[in-house]
Amino acid sequence: ELKVEQNPLFLxxxxxxxxxxxxxxSTTSDRLYWYRQDPGKSLESLFVLLSNGAVKQxxxxxxxxxxxARLSTLHITAAVHDLSATYFCAVESNTGNQFYxxxxxxxxxxx
Amino acid sequence: xxVVSQHPSWVICKSGTSVKIECRSLDFQATTMxxxxxxxxxxxxxMATSNEGSKATYEQGVEKDKFLINHASxxxxxxxxxxxxxEDSSFYIxxxxxxxxxxxxxxxxxxxxx
Numbered sequence: 001e002l003k004v005e006q007n008p009l010f011l012x013x014x015x016x017x018x019x020x021x022x023x024x025x026s027t028t029s030d031r032l033y034w035y036r037q038d039p040g041k042s043l044e045s046l047f048v049l050l051s052n053g054a055v056k057q058x059x060x061x062x063x064x065x066x067x068x069a070r071l072s073t074l075h076i077t078a079a080v081h082d083l084s085a086t087y088f089c090a091v092e093s094n095t096g097n098q099f100y101x102x103x104x105x106x107x108x109x110x111x
Numbered sequence: 112x113x114v115v116s117q118h119p120s121w122v123i124c125k126s127g128t129s130v131k132i133e134c135r136s137l138d139f140q141a142t143t144m145x146x147x148x149x150x151x152x153x154x155x156x157x158m159a160t161s162n163e164g165s166k167a168t169y170e171q172g173v174e175k176d177k178f179l180i181n182h183a184s185x186x187x188x189x190x191x192x193x194x195x196x197x198e199d200s201s202f203y204i205x206x207x208x209x210x211x212x213x214x215x216x217x218x219x220x221x222x223x224x225x
Contacts, residue, residue: 031213033213033214035216040221041218041219042117042204042216042217042218042219043155043204043216045215048213088154088155090214092213092214098145098157098160099145099157099206099214100157101147101154101155101156102154103154104153104154106152
């Protein structure tokens with residue numbers, strides 16, 4: 001079974017600061033996704049990373065994928081309060097669109 | 112983009128009753144849909160894979176007689192929680208994706224069993 005580990009689990013950071021969330025997975029996969037979840041809500045798609053070396057940026061968030069290291073990162077630049085949420089990475093199995101989720105990172109941005 | 116609609120958004124039911132949750136793909140056909148459960152402050156755990164026209168595949172530890180899945184058409188899968196108990200209270204999320212790949216998630220259903 002494919003395992004996905006996320007680090008850290010909880011993160012509290014001040015506005016304006018930078019930080020990186022890490023996502024490691026255990027077996028080969030070609031597709032990695034990042035999602036945001038607000039309390040009581042479903043998942044909002046942030047990024048889809050489909051190849052080694054892929055880098056995508058949207059606003060203050062940037063995601064990258066290293067398939068050789070089986071590692072993806074989500075970098076937060078100059079955090080603002082609106083980014084407070086739980087972030088999940090998910091790896092899609094190569095045998096179908098079955099997803100395996102990381103543990104999630106609960107992010108709180110404080111003024 | 113593709114849309115997956117889940118219904119209802121929340122439901123409260125009495126212990127011992129059954130609850131049905133629907134998951135529809137609105138603008139694509141999905142031969143496979145997935146059902147997840149999420150407990151508070153935890154990640155999503157895959158419960159089962161719903162296959163159109165055949166039996167669902169359940170993850171280890173998920174009772175197939177308790178969580179009945181029906182995937183009768185290419186756009187609809189249903190999850191029925193039978194004889195629900197308070198420990199079944201959770202956030203249930205479905206997902207589906209077109210053959211080209213990717214997954215789209217329903218809005219989720221918050222089930223509370225009292």
